[in-house]
Amino acid sequence: MKKRIYPVTGNREPNAGDRAMYIPDLTNLSLPEIPQPLSSREIEEYTDRIAARLKEKDAVVIAHYYTGNEIQQLAEKTGGFIGDSLEMAKWGRNNPARTIIVAGVRFMGETAKILSPEKTILMPELKAECSLDLGCPADEFGKFCDEHPDHCVVVYANTSAAVKARADYVVTSSIALEMIEYLKLCDKKIIWAPDRHLGSYICNQTGAEMLRWQAHCIVHDDFKAAALKALMAEHPDARVLVHPESPADVTALADFAGSTSQILNKVKEMDAKEFIIATDIGIFYKISQACPDKVLIPAPNGGAGATCQSCAHCPWMRQNTLPLIEKLLDNPEGHEIHVDEDIRRKALISLNRLLDFSARLKEAGSVQALYESGVRI
Numbered sequence: 467m468k469k470r471i472y473p474v475t476g477n478r479e480p481n482a483g484d485r486a487m488y489i490p491d492l493t494n495l496s497l498p499e500i501p502q503p504l505s506s507r508e509i510e511e512y513t514d515r516i517a518a519r520l521k522e523k524d525a526v527v528i529a530h531y532y533t534g535n536e537i538q539q540l541a542e543k544t545g546g547f548i549g550d551s552l553e554m555a556k557w558g559r560n561n562p563a564r565t566i567i568v569a570g571v572r573f574m575g576e577t578a579k580i581l582s583p584e585k586t587i588l589m590p591e592l593k594a595e596c597s598l599d600l601g602c603p604a605d606e607f608g609k610f611c612d613e614h615p616d617h618c619v620v621v622y623a624n625t626s627a628a629v630k631a632r633a634d635y636v637v638t639s640s641i642a643l644e645m646i647e648y649l650k651l652c653d654k655k656i657i658w659a660p661d662r663h664l665g666s667y668i669c670n671q672t673g674a675e676m677l678r679w680q681a682h683c684i685v686h687d688d689f690k691a692a693a694l695k696a697l698m699a700e701h702p703d704a705r706v707l708v709h710p711e712s713p714a715d716v717t718a719l720a721d722f723a724g725s726t727s728q729i730l731n732k733v734k735e736m737d738a739k740e741f742i743i744a745t746d747i748g749i750f751y752k753i754s755q756a757c758p759d760k761v762l763i764p765a766p767n768g769g770a771g772a773t774c775q776s777c778a779h780c781p782w783m784r785q786n787t788l789p790l791i792e793k794l795l796d797n798p799e800g801h802e803i804h805v806d807e808d809i810r811r812k813a814l815i816s817l818n819r820l821l822d823f824s825a826r827l828k829e830a831g832s833v834q835a836l837y838e839s840g841v842r843i
C-alpha cells in the first residue's frame with residue numbers, strides 16, 4: 467500500500483501547496499513475531515556452544531545497542547563489539563576475523579559489507595528491517611533527488627546501501643547537526659532523508675534550508691509528550707534524555723537530546739541519580755553496566771495512535787536470537803549479506819565523506835573553525 471505524503475521545507479508541517487511524493491504507508495507494517503524468551507540456563511548453554519563455534523570459524527559478533535541483553539553479553543564474552551551502526555561497521559573492518567556476524571537490522575549488515583567487501587558478513591535474520599529504511603525506497607527517493615538537482619543529498623545511516631549510494635553524505639545521529647551546520651555555512655540547499663523528526667529537529671536547531679523526507683522510526687515515534695510530562699511530575703529530580711527520532715513535543719521536554727551513544731555518555735557525566743530515557747530500552751543494558759547506581763526509567767510510549775507493538779524495543783532488533791546465531795554458524799546459507807559492487811562503491815564515497823568530516827571536525831574543534839579553515843568536504 468502507498469501513502470501520499472509531502473516533503474517539508476523549512477520549519478513547518480506539510481500543506482496542500484507542497485509537491486507530493488509517495489512512500490510506503492508505515493501504519494500497516496506487519497511486524498515480526500516476538501521470539502520466546504530463553505531461560506538463564508539456555509542462554510548460558512547457547513553462549514558456550516556459540517563461543518566455541520566462533521573460534522572454529524574465525525568469526526566475531528558485532529551487536530547493536532538495541533539488541534537483547536543476551537546478544538550483547540554474547541558479543542562481550544566472545545571478544546566482539548557493541549555500538550551504533552557505524553561504530554559496528556568500523557570495528558568489524560578493523561578486526562582481523564574473516565567472518566563478521568552482525569546482530570542488528572539489515573542496513574547495518576549492508577553498512578558492514580560496504581566497509582569490508584572482502585569479508586563474509588552474516589546476519590541471524592536477513593528480514594530484520596527498519597521502518598526508516600522501509601520508508602525510503604531507493605527508486606522513489608532517487609526520483610525525488612533527480613527533481614532537485616541543485617540540492618545536496620544527506621541521508622541518515624538508517625538507509626539501504628542503494629539510498630546511501632544516491633547520497634552525497636551519510637550521517638549518524640551523533641554528527642547530523644554538525645554536518646548540516648557545515649553545509650549551511652557552505653550555502654548548500656539540502657535534501658534530508660529519511661527520519662522526519664530528526665530532520666525537523668536539525669532544521670530547528672540550524673535554520674538550514676532542507677527538503678525533508680517523511681519516514682519515521684516506529685519505536686521512537688510512539689513516545690508521548692503528555693505521558694512523559696506526567697512521569698516527570700512523579701520524578702521531579704530525574705533528568706530527561708531523548709533521542710531526536712522522537713516527536714518534537716517529546717524532544718522539547720528533554721534536558722538533553724542526542725544519539726544513543728551520546729545518551730549513554732550523558733548518564734555517565736550527569737550528577738543526577740534518576741534518568742527518564744526516551745530511546746530503545748536495549749541501551750539500558752550498557753547504561754546499567756556503566757552506571758549501576760543510577761536509576762533508569764523508560765519514557766512512556768504506546769497509547770492512543772501508537773503503531774509500534776514493541777514497548778520501546780524494536781521488533782526487528784528482537785529477531786536477533788542465540789538459536790539463530792548458532793544455526794547460521796552451522797549453515798550460513800540464507801544468512802549472508804550481498805551488496806551490488808557498483809552500489810557499494812558509490813555508498814562508500816558518501817560514507818567516507820562522513821568519516822572524513824568527523825576526523826576534520828575533531829581536528830578543527832568546531833564547525834565554524836572547520837569552515838573558516840577553507841577545508842571543503
Ligand code: SF4
Nearest residue numbers: 596597683684685780
Ligand atoms: S529502533 Fe527504529 S530506527 Fe532503530 S532499527 Fe528499529 S525501526 Fe529502525
